Amino acid sequence: MADTSSPPTDQLAAATITDEVPKEQFSDRVLIQSIIRRSDGGSGLAGQKARVGGWVKTGRKADKDAFAFLELNDGSCAGNLQVIVEASLAELGQIVQTGTCIVVDGHLKLPPAGTKQKIELRADKVLHVGPVDPAKYPLPKSRLTLEFLRDYVHLRSRTNTISAVARIRNALAYATHTFFYKHGFLYVHTPIVTTSDCEGAGEMFQVTTLLNEAEKLEKELIQNPPPTEADVEAARLVVQEKGAIVAQLKSAKASKQEISASVDELKKAKENFSKVEERSKLKPGIPQKDGKVDYTKDFFARQAFLTVSGQLQVESYACALSSVYTFGPTFRAENSHTSRHLAEFWMVEPEIAFADLTDDMKCAEAYVKFMCQWLLDNCLEDMEFMADKFDKGCIDRLKMVASTPFIQLSYTEAVEILEEAVKNGKKFENEVKWGIDLASEHERYLTEVKYQKPVIVYNYPKDIKAFYMRLNDDSKTVAAMDVLVPKVGELIGGSQREERYDVIVERIKEMGLPLEPYEWYLDLRRYGTVKHAGFGLGFERMILFATGIENIRDVIPFPRYPGRADL
């Protein structure tokens, strides 16, 4: 693989910082990040000129209203730049309001000794003010709850918490692509609209144009009512009449011209009749056939859904390109109001050919470690904010996960450990015995209490797992694995896939599923079948794990859940 870590030279040239103060490439503005996030806190830039823009976090007037002191933030980092504006340059009462947007040209100077910041900007000119009416602004300076902010998803990214989450989310997304790129995985866009109903239609959203079409037709039929039976009959009579005229002219041996004209009229009458007849059949409502919705009339000529996982489709690419992954939105129409569920969320799903469950666990561990280290290396300021405001252990947790080998534990061993714990007086709400699906409390006991580090549980009973997981030689368990981490429990679920044609057919039947929808999936086993394995990581869960934030609705920009889909 070519070295992709540095961009081509001519591009670097275009991005080179040629002025004294670093600048963003596409405008004259300097990112506040590139001033205050230097190792010297910006002090080395004293004396230089800079244009900055941002939104006022807090502002106050000072020196008998001669100056305003503004804490300015542009979202490029958590920190603010202190900007000092003289009364002659702007209406100070306006610019000190929280939420005001301001762009200034100024010069950087060292602040008076004893202040926290290392550099500040003295404005020479105010280029733009986007004011705020404090009586109406929904996000005043006072601390707002995350729950309150969910009613303002279009403005909440202006708050410290949501902007820090946005930067952490961005870093984790880029870390994901970087990890897989560097390991030779190809990013595959699996479909969002799918006709593979793999996990039971009950939890799937349907994608349709039938409702819209029905509404359109209904409106049209009101404006322009369909022909009645009498109208159809009348049109039919016209055809008869015109036909009679043709016959009459022909038997009367009329001129070619006359006959041809009458034939034309007959043709027109016939066309009109079939149009009228066609329209008379139009019925308002969803098209039906045999008492059911007629999906052959839908956009894709069949029922279509939003995907619940790209796994099955991405397998088809793994069985050709070896190492692939998908990273995209997935959907569940569950009527779930918990702090851990969304109707729309993002999943990362790698799939590796020529790999077994051991390889799969290796990949999962390396990926999680890579993300943790990436945040420590690239997002420390935002992580410190999280440690301060939400979860004081979050940085230590990242360090621990990045550096500690994950425990590997068979399901059977895990159950034994839990049974041992019960014997020793530990109380669980859910009974522990071989065959159960581990509950969240069990998972958290293993990772938080027993081992205090990430735990991978593998080889689960086949009856609690999906048909596509590879049957082990014991015929009782399948080659599945879950990665459990402190704070969130299950972060990753994966498996080696059943590559043996006969075995997977048997499993599909055993589970009472129809074979027909899986014929394409069976083709992957019919033709050049290969051992392969993969897993799925819920991206929002990873952010909850990293930040310690409690509610999943606060770690995705535009949360969707029952009853809510703002914007």
Add this chain to the structure above:
Amino acid sequence: MADTSSPPTDQLAAATITDEVPKEQFSDRVLIQSIIRRSDGGSGLAGQKARVGGWVKTGRKADKDAFAFLELNDGSCAGNLQVIVEASLAELGQIVQTGTCIVVDGHLKLPPAGTKQKIELRADKVLHVGPVDPAKYPLPKSRLTLEFLRDYVHLRSRTNTISAVARIRNALAYATHTFFYKHGFLYVHTPIVTTSDCEGAGEMFQVTTLLNEAEKLEKELIQNPPPTEADVEAARLVVQEKGAIVAQLKSAKASKQEISASVDELKKAKENFSKVEERSKLKPGIPQKDGKVDYTKDFFARQAFLTVSGQLQVESYACALSSVYTFGPTFRAENSHTSRHLAEFWMVEPEIAFADLTDDMKCAEAYVKFMCQWLLDNCLEDMEFMADKFDKGCIDRLKMVASTPFIQLSYTEAVEILEEAVKNGKKFENEVKWGIDLASEHERYLTEVKYQKPVIVYNYPKDIKAFYMRLNDDSKTVAAMDVLVPKVGELIGGSQREERYDVIVERIKEMGLPLEPYEWYLDLRRYGTVKHAGFGLGFERMILFATGIENIRDVIPFPRYPGRADL
């Protein structure tokens, strides 16, 4: 910004190649890429042992069936590794079949002088064979048309063309994330399910659970028919009776126990009655209210659609975090059967605060150049395949675009140039005059004939553009721009956004749109408004441009269009 070009040290250590032959990290297999894509073509590895796996492109028996020669491909690169298998190791008749999967341990050796390849693998052991029945395999060795392959989206990634497209697509996606990451843009996941109906519901897919729910209810009512009016009446009579008994017992001063028992029975009868009454109201079909579909009963308690663009939503993040972008799937329910339209496609949409149209054009040019250079640096083998099979000019085109400054041309100038061309005898199907929306033939004339390089046309008449584009001082044009490139015409469309509250309100009204759905969007102008600009790039168009492939259905893994949504 911290240097993110190299992963943290401990991660690199984990990925370090410690054996003599480079290996993929998560299994014992060596990628064929890391053998044959070395600068020496792999010859320096002669004598070393390696495990490889892949699918047989072509195979033949030789030396009186003593050996099989296999061209093995694992998708890691376009090239194949020649593998030689002795008859004692496998059933040669089986492994020479195109499509067969095979994993072998072997040693690398120099091929006889005069052969094309620089290295080949002599198998010592065959570890796995996934056979193919050539009579049934849908993708025989013969050259297949791209159209034919669309019926086998689950297998077509095994072909040279579709696998090369997959690698190019992957490279462009990673180049996209890298470009924006290095320029300080944050990746924002805008919603897929949206309630902002911004471009007219006619072209939008609806997302609903109503149809499923109605079907479920219908089934349930058949299995368990709703109570009739008589049933309801009977239940009501029971309540009356039980009530009478209570009254009777009370007036007869019966024992507390007796009265209490009769009250319990009355309570049960009342509960039963309200259940029966409730169920008697259940009607099959979609819930209706006032003759219309009752969307308050839908999952999101209102009508919801698949997004047509993340722009409006990503603007809310730009107006807080400065430089952001979204890269996700978008949808159009257009009944369009052309080679340039898909119902589901991917868009890249950056949005920059504190930026005007000039900055926007700078960013668009830099981004397109970066992608072109990236393909030249990282995907040359696949590009050479494309040049050989589809479009001999495609590599030169990438070089030209990567190195040539884009022409910038106002719309008015563009129209003058086109009018001049018409005067000189050039024939267009669509009339040229100020005010028209440039047709594809006009765009391609400008970029392919007149300038033979990328052209950015800016400042379009306001009447042909969207309400959110910033009105220029002439009150006739808006600050919009399109990037036109040879081969595909329009690759990018963008604009400076209208940041002035009064002006945008006026524009919304002027276009006959309702204000209410845009209140949140207006809030961005009400509170701390900022100059900002952005654009959208159709990701599949970029791949068409790069590869020279003609039909957009062949550059996305799982194409969706009217009547088709396979898998």
